Structures are given as C-alpha cells and as structure tokens.
Amino acid sequence: MKFIQAFHHVFGKKGDVRVFFAPGRVNLIGEHIDYNGGHVLPCALEIGTYVVARKRKDHLLRFYSENFSATGLIVVNLQSLLFDEWHGWANYPKGIFQFFKEQMDVELTGMDLYYTGTIPNGAGLSSSASIELVTAFMINEMFSVNLDRTTLVKMAQQVENDYIGVQCGIMDQFAVGFGKRDQAILLNCDTLSYLYTPLPLQQASIVIVNSNKKRELADSAYNDRRKTCEKALAKIKQKQSIHQLVDLKVGELENVKSLLTSVEFKRVRHVVTENERTKKAVELLRSDDLSSFGVLMNESQLSLRDDYEVTGFELDSLVEAAWQHPGTIGARMTGAGFGGCTVNIVKNNEVSSFVHEVGQKYESKTGKKANFYVVKPSDGVKELTEQVE
C-alpha cells in the first residue's frame, strides 16, 4: 500500500500500522441553516483524508502531512496540546487528541501519524471536518474507546467551535461521519434524526466545480452571519414563541419584518425559505423529479446571493455560466460560500461540453481557471483493511 510505504519512509518500519479514511462532503441543498436547526441534504464524497497510524511507547505525537510536506514533521507532547498557530494544519488533529484526553479522560500514548488528503484545500468541501473525523475515529478504534459515531461527530464539531474557533454547525461532521454510498443524507440538525435518500441519477451526474477563489476571511464572515441570526432570533422571540428561526413559516415572515433591521430580515428570509426548499427537495427526489429538484437548487443560489449574501463574483459567475448551459438541471454554490465550490446536476451526455463551456466562460470573465469533479455519494469514515492504491 503506497501510504504505508510513505509512512515507513518518514517514521521507519518497526511496528504495525493501521489505515483510516474519512471523506469530504458536498451539500446538495440546505445551506447556512444547520446552525439554525434546519434540514440539510449533504452527501459524503470519494475524495477525503487518509491517516496511517502507529502507537508509540512515549508521550510524543509526531504529525506529518504529504499535503504540507514543506512544513515537515510537527512534534508535540501529549502534555501540551494547546492551539498553536505555528502548528498550522496539525491543530485539527491536536484538538481531537486534546478532547479525548481532557473531556473523555482517555489514557493515550504517543503516536506517529502520516496524513494525506485528496480534497482541494479551502474549496469548501470540508477538508477540516474530514481530518477531524479521521483522527477521532482512529483514536476511538486504536485505544478501544467505544464511542458511537454521533459522539465522534459532535466531538469534531466542538473541536472546530472551541479549539479552532469557527462556529460551524453540525452538517459537515455529520456527513463525513454518516455518509453512505449512492445516498444523500436528509439531516434534521435540531434533533439529529436522519434519513438516507437515494438520488435518481441514472441520466445525470453531480459535478462539483472549484472556483479556485480561496475562502479568505470566510471564517469571520461565517461567524458574523451566525451572530446576525442569533440576534434576529432573540428579537423575534420577544413577540412570538419560537425555539429557532426555522420554526417560522414562510407566511409568517411579514409579521416579524418590523422587528428586524433590513439585513436581519433578509438573513431570516433565507433561513426560512431554504429550510422549506430542502424539505420539498427530498420529496421531489423521492418521486424521481430531478428537474424540479434542479429548480430548487437554482432558487437556493438566488437566496444565498441576494438574501444571505455569501456568494461573491466568482461563485456567481460560475453558477451563471452553468445556468446558460443546456445540460444543466440545477446549479448553486455549496458550503459556506465566499469562494470555494459550486454543485451542479448535469445530464450525463452533456458533461464534457459542460466542462468545456462553463470552464471557458468562467475564465474569460474572472481570469481564473475552474476545476471540475464528477462525484458519487460515498461512505463515511472507516478503517481501510484492504489494499489502497
């Protein structure tokens, strides 16, 4: 297995290793509503993060990433796992180790860990949830902690919130933890109840397009959106007894308008309508109506562009180019926004012309090259026991 050879090259050959994998995710619809208790519809991807792991007899954690090979080896002691800017990417696994040690009281030993990932960085396909979950799952298995998947998923979210400092919802970690081949996951982010939904993709494909616009400052803008929603909720609660924003019906929006600033109102309108769209979207998929599903994806994009204001020039240009293509059934940004990727449903026989034409239009408008990935819904985090190439 090539990862094991690479591990041996960095850490030496002595001792048994185990290999784990966690996918990235793409969200089909239901954006920016997980932290408002809404419904989301992500699926896990075939691309993701691998870790090759071996226990040590001392208390050292030695981290190496093929993707950040210039950084070299990062060595920390289990006694000092605080966030350290200098440790860059390794803060994600460090945060997970710290959680097991401090919150779960698990007796850990040192480890040698070789990471390698196939998710493009900063593209909004959840490379961070992927590295968090692969680490949490690996520790859970190798130290026989016996936590269930939901606990691991919540742990990863908490590390992202408190250790990394991004106030994300539960969607990414859940999709990475619970993904299933050929299925999307309809997740109620309030109760964490979920249903697998098969996708009627006999004649069409999911195409992810990376705008290659890095998500700079995205984390602070993300936290800012979340705060606005909390503020709006507090104001509405003084007049109407709701538990969270998605408890409002579309028809009730006008009643709360006067309580809110115009920006708050737009944010709330996105949240409420997006939740409705997601629930409707699942019914459409169940009745094999992919083209109406596509229409909802397009409406989601408009709402994210005009009401939630998280798209930006590159994502808008990419989606508009997709909308102009005859093979497109639906197109929208996916993930947090402010850069990153779009998700598109494209007729199978039009995929290559889509790649060509959308790529060209996007480049001539923005000067940036887009990358295209035809993807399939895939399994969640797991141990790899067979040959991996």
Ligand code: GLA
């Ligand atoms: C990021 C967050 C998720 C979710 C999406 C937007 O991916 O990590 O929790 O809020 O943005 O839907």
